[in-house]
Amino acid sequence: MAIEHALLGLLAESPHHGYELTKQFAPGTTLADIAHLEPGMLYAHVKKLEQRGWVASEVEHQESRPARRILSITPQGRVELDRWLREPVDKTRDIRLEFLLKLYFVRTLAPTLTAELVREQRGLCEAFVDSLEGQLAEETDDFRRLVLQMRLAQNQALVAWLRNATTLVGR
Amino acid sequence: MAIEHALLGLLAESPHHGYELTKQFAPGTTLADIAHLEPGMLYAHVKKLEQRGWVASEVEHQESRPARRILSITPQGRVELDRWLREPVDKTRDIRLEFLLKLYFVRTLAPTLTAELVREQRGLCEAFVDSLEGQLAEETDDFRRLVLQMRLAQNQALVAWLRNATTLVGR
DNA sequence: AGAGCCATGTAAGAGGTTACATGATTAG
């Protein structure tokens, strides 16, 4: 899901063929730092995106080179990408991959939305922190407290990071 | 993987049949708080554990109740469980589920190993913190710094939590 | 009479990993 939206994000800038897209995820690139994507999986994702009508393709023949399929984003694809870029993730574990991808693309594709995305994500994390603090106040079992404390520590760290990100990313 | 070891952990205390095991993961229990396990998947996991020779089963017939398969851990299963209980996890994301399961079972099955497990896990997290700090010192790109800072914040929070856990769990 | 408990599973589908398959061209 998240990776497919990232592919939409790459195609939103300009059409590309599959091989070019795999290069964006090659070791050492920023995207590879966030998500792994093997060439084999890329073509499978593209197939799904075409089936959903978010991507269209056209074959380009070349001399002395294999033919390539030029992929471009459709109007429905743009609608979907825009929806995705505005929505924060609701599970803490999705911040590592999906939220970072949103942040990566929102900055270049819709810079004016960046600050709002970060703010909404921080709102969700803060609400979760509050909820965990409430649960912790009522919990008496040592081990369950330990579990809650871990989640609390992680979410507090994310809130602090997002607060800092607002200033860095929001210019 | 992690959930299968948790099932081994439950069977290490005493033999159980499948239905009893599903109850251990029912909503509201401590285990359900760490990991989700639907009945359907439980039987699939048990099948795998039997194929590996870590669990053996014996059918028990009952009057006026469906027959049940009593599951018990084998000697090889105990060896595997012991190995698993001693090893910290090496990816940060596995702490949420797999490390918590290890912690849950090591406390009751091998309490003397608890402090050592927490210490080793903290060692790994600290090493990762050091590595991230090194990368951050050399990174100039704003966005990549943001990614590194998030990972750093998360791992620092875990180190602090593990430090606190030593005192709580190690008695 | 109907809801829920006991007790076991299968089946279908989504998602990811790893490896393999093809075959021409260009650079060292």
Added chain:
DNA sequence: CTAATCATGTAACCTCTTACATGGCTCT
């Protein structure tokens, strides 16, 4: 001559999620 690059995919195999299938018993 060998390795890397260009360019596409398939196939096999895990894991997890969700839903369904069965059928008797107990409690209200």
